[in-house]
Amino acid sequence: MMRQMITRRGLVVSCQAYQGEPLFGADHMAEMALAAELGGAIGIRANGTADIAAIKQKVDIPVIGLVKQQIGNGPVYITPTLQTAIAAYEAGADIVAIDGTGRERPDGKTLQEVVEALHHRNIAVMADISTVEEGLYAAQLGVQYISTTLSGYTPYSPQCVEPDIELVRKLAQKTAIPVVAEGRFRRSMDMVEALEAGAQFVVVGSAITRPQFLTEHYWKAMQDTVKL
Ligand SMILES: CC(=O)N[C@H](C=O)[C@@H](O)[C@H](O)[C@H](O)COP(=O)(O)O
Numbered sequence: 001m002m003r004q005m006i007t008r009r010g011l012v013v014s015c016q017a018y019q020g021e022p023l024f025g026a027d028h029m030a031e032m033a034l035a036a037e038l039g040g041a042i043g044i045r046a047n048g049t050a051d052i053a054a055i056k057q058k059v060d061i062p063v064i065g066l067v068k069q070q071i072g073n074g075p076v077y078i079t080p081t082l083q084t085a086i087a088a089y090e091a092g093a094d095i096v097a098i099d100g101t102g103r104e105r106p107d108g109k110t111l112q113e114v115v116e117a118l119h120h121r122n123i124a125v126m127a128d129i130s131t132v133e134e135g136l137y138a139a140q141l142g143v144q145y146i147s148t149t150l151s152g153y154t155p156y157s158p159q160c161v162e163p164d165i166e167l168v169r170k171l172a173q174k175t176a177i178p179v180v181a182e183g184r185f186r187r188s189m190d191m192v193e194a195l196e197a198g199a200q201f202v203v204v205g206s207a208i209t210r211p212q213f214l215t216e217h218y219w220k221a222m223q224d225t226v227k228l
Pocket residue numbers: 014016066149150153182183184185203204205206207
């Protein structure tokens with residue numbers, strides 16, 4: 001049987017900090033996840049085995065785990081190999097998020113091979129995609145969730161500054177697999193719009209869990225409006 005799934009609709013909070021950032025570290029991310037849970041989050045998205053394990057100790061809601069890793073010069077970095085996907089699961093992830101594009105993976109496996117190998121181990125898969133075609137292909141492979149995570153981050157997807165709600169809408173119209181809205185969500189009205197467009201849930205990261213980004217965002221808005 002697969003682990004805890006996210007069956008409710010609502011807000012999932014992505015708790016990620018990069019090395020060198022003030023909040024980097026599993027303890028900080030676990031506290032951040034707890035704060036999100038207290039605020040009503042229905043799930044957490046987390047990067048790296050240490051963070052996943054610490055967050056699982058702290059919260060009861062399901063955790064979507066990934067391992068961001070650059071292997072070689074290829075473009076795939078979100079849980080790029082079968083081995084990293086299994087590591088995320090072994091660290092405690094309920095659902096494992098992987099790159100769901102058709103690009104070459106560093107372990108030479110196809111997306112289909114990775115999904116099959118994970119399903120063989122009863123591991124629930126979230127495919128991070130960037131276009132309708134990629135989403136529909138992942139749905140065809142039977143993944144548990146399709147997330148718009150990579151829209152704007154592959155060279156062939158629209159390079160938007162705003163969240164790609166149209167991608168959510170198109171996918172939700174074309175498939176019965178739960179569609180996840182993720183990437184650049186900052187305003188609650190966009191999150192509501194994504195739910196109305198058919199998203200099962202919205203994943204928000206930087207706008208909640210990266211205070212340096214938030215500070216900069218508000219500070220820039222002040223500078224744009226008032227001469228300081
Ligand atoms: C493209 C990519 O690598 N996205 C990553 C995926 O895990 C994270 O860096 C994002 O923070 C996450 O998707 C949430 O998005 P936002 O922080 O924009 O709310």
